[in-house]
Amino acid sequence: MYIAATEAQTVELHDGTELAVQYLGATGDDTAEFEVEPKAEDDTRRWRLEIQRTGGYEIVEAWEHGVAADLDAPDWVHELVDRAV
DSSP, rough: OOOOOOOOEEEEOOOOOOEEEEEEESSSSEEEEEEEEEOOOOEEEEEEEEEESSSSSEEEEEEEEEOOOOOOOOOOHHHHHHHHH
């Protein structure tokens, strides 16, 4: 998956889930930060993920209804990370 810096792209997963994914930039030699939110109107969650080139990831921040929240990783995160590395 190639995503240009600061430009949100729509990514469709195998189950049909559509995500708006924005590349925020490199945070180290082997890591980059992405902001991800489902495109479904009824899903108001958003995550900032730090994805490692080795396939690992960390939730840096998360929001629900625009307010900081302690959200678990969504079910689709592994597919997204696999596509990003």
